[in-house]
Amino acid sequence: MRIINLFNPGRLVFGKGCITQCAEDILSRKLKSVFIVTADPVAQLADSLVKAIENGGAKTTVYSGINTEPSIGMFTNTLLAAASDTPDAIVGLGGGSPLDVAKLVAALLGSEQQIEDILGIGLLKSRNTYLACIPTTSGTGSEVSPNAILLDEKDGLKKGAVSPFLVPDGSFVDPLLTVSVPAPVTASTGLDAMVHCIEAYANKFAHPTVDIYAIEGIRLIAANLKRAVENGSDVEARTQLSLGSLYGGLCLGPVNTAAVHALAYPLGGEFKIAHGVSNSLLLPHVIEYNLESAVERYADIAVAMGVEKDSCAKETAHRGLLRMKELSKQCGIPQHMADLGVPLESIPKLAASAMTVTRLLKNNPREITEKAACAIYQAAY
Numbered sequence: 001m002r003i004i005n006l007f008n009p010g011r012l013v014f015g016k017g018c019i020t021q022c023a024e025d026i027l028s029r030k031l032k033s034v035f036i037v038t039a040d041p042v043a044q045l046a047d048s049l050v051k052a053i054e055n056g057g058a059k060t061t062v063y064s065g066i067n068t069e070p071s072i073g074m075f076t077n078t079l080l081a082a083a084s085d086t087p088d089a090i091v092g093l094g095g096g097s098p099l100d101v102a103k104l105v106a107a108l109l110g111s112e113q114q115i116e117d118i119l120g121i122g123l124l125k126s127r128n129t130y131l132a133c134i135p136t137t138s139g140t141g142s143e144v145s146p147n148a149i150l151l152d153e154k155d156g157l158k159k160g161a162v163s164p165f166l167v168p169d170g171s172f173v174d175p176l177l178t179v180s181v182p183a184p185v186t187a188s189t190g191l192d193a194m195v196h197c198i199e200a201y202a203n204k205f206a207h208p209t210v211d212i213y214a215i216e217g218i219r220l221i222a223a224n225l226k227r228a229v230e231n232g233s234d235v236e237a238r239t240q241l242s243l244g245s246l247y248g249g250l251c252l253g254p255v256n257t258a259a260v261h262a263l264a265y266p267l268g269g270e271f272k273i274a275h276g277v278s279n280s281l282l283l284p285h286v287i288e289y290n291l292e293s294a295v296e297r298y299a300d301i302a303v304a305m306g307v308e309k310d311s312c313a314k315e316t317a318h319r320g321l322l323r324m325k326e327l328s329k330q331c332g333i334p335q336h337m338a339d340l341g342v343p344l345e346s347i348p349k350l351a352a353s354a355m356t357v358t359r360l361l362k363n364n365p366r367e368i369t370e371k372a373a374c375a376i377y378q379a380a381y
């Protein structure tokens with residue numbers, strides 16, 4: 001068994017109403033100025049936090065400009081705004097976009113390093129500012145992961161910074177914050193979280209310490225996603241989904257995702273397709289390609305998704321594949337790239353871009369060539 005390092009948040013809090021504990025954490029550390037990075041649609045969810053922090057005698061600034069998947073330019077503007085505010089604490093509140101930006105702001109505030117210096121694996125030298133993350137979707141798992149993703153406007157590619165210093169000091173996963181998430185976002189972010197678990201479990205570098213999160217995350221999300229999409233105020237389903245998403249996040253640091261994410265990034269970068277949509281759309285086609293290389297693993301995944309086990313692992317795995325397609329359809333996710341306005345002629349360029357995401361492709365159970373990537377996009381078209 002290979003050696004594995006798990007870098008988890010200094011404090012991980014899960015439960016209904018736990019957002020208030022973020023204020024307690026900040027105040028107990030005697031921090032005085034808190035810069036909150038969020039998005040306009042969820043900014044009001046910060047109200048109770050702001051009140052609690054200010055009642056405790058610290059100052060807050062709410063920066064709600066992260067309304068789309070972030071670019072390097074958007075990040076740079078946020079960093080400048082934060083720098084002029086001289087905070088000693090950064091809080092990210094929202095979906096993966098505000099969380100990723102908050103993580104990078106905390107990392108580069110007062111640093112000699114520039115954003116371009118840290119895109120890659122293990123390049124960030126340190127982080128000197130307190131960082132807390134509060135997710136408002138059940139999806140990215142960014143609140144516990146060492147990853148942050150930005151779009152580079154220069155080449156249209158999504159690039160990741162990966163570093164233990166990007167793991168927050170505090171993560172506060174409050175399922176009640178997800179109740180107002182609209183159904184399409186619940187669907188796409190929930191499927192993204194499930195893909196985190198699936199790609200960590202059927203991964204060349206899968207590890208028993210992470211398998212337990214991955215398989216339980218798959219079970220929780222498969223059993224509760226449709227319920228939460230159909231009735232957003234089903235707090236029980238929301239809670240199970242938040243837990244599944246957290247488990248997905250805990251898979252990202254030590255094992256991470258693979259070809260589904262590698263092929264999904266160019267769709268997001270080039271055509272602004274939401275991360276969860278591009279992932280769920282590609283998932284069955286990548287698995288079809290991978291199946292022979294990890295049959296037993298995909299059979300376990302299928303059982304976790306609730307399908308009946310067959311004496312033949314390949315048959316069980318195949319049933320799981322059908323279940324994934326069914327769940328994605330039930331949740332209203334588009335099933336074809338053509339439905340999203342992607343021109344057929346763009347496939348070679350998408351495949352070439354996907355081949356640059358080597359940090360994830362290396363994890364895939366079966367080697368992906370550029371020709372294979374083209375064929376997968378073609379199948380998803």
Ligand SMILES: [Fe+2]
Pocket residue numbers: 140192193196261275279
């Ligand atoms: Fe993802």
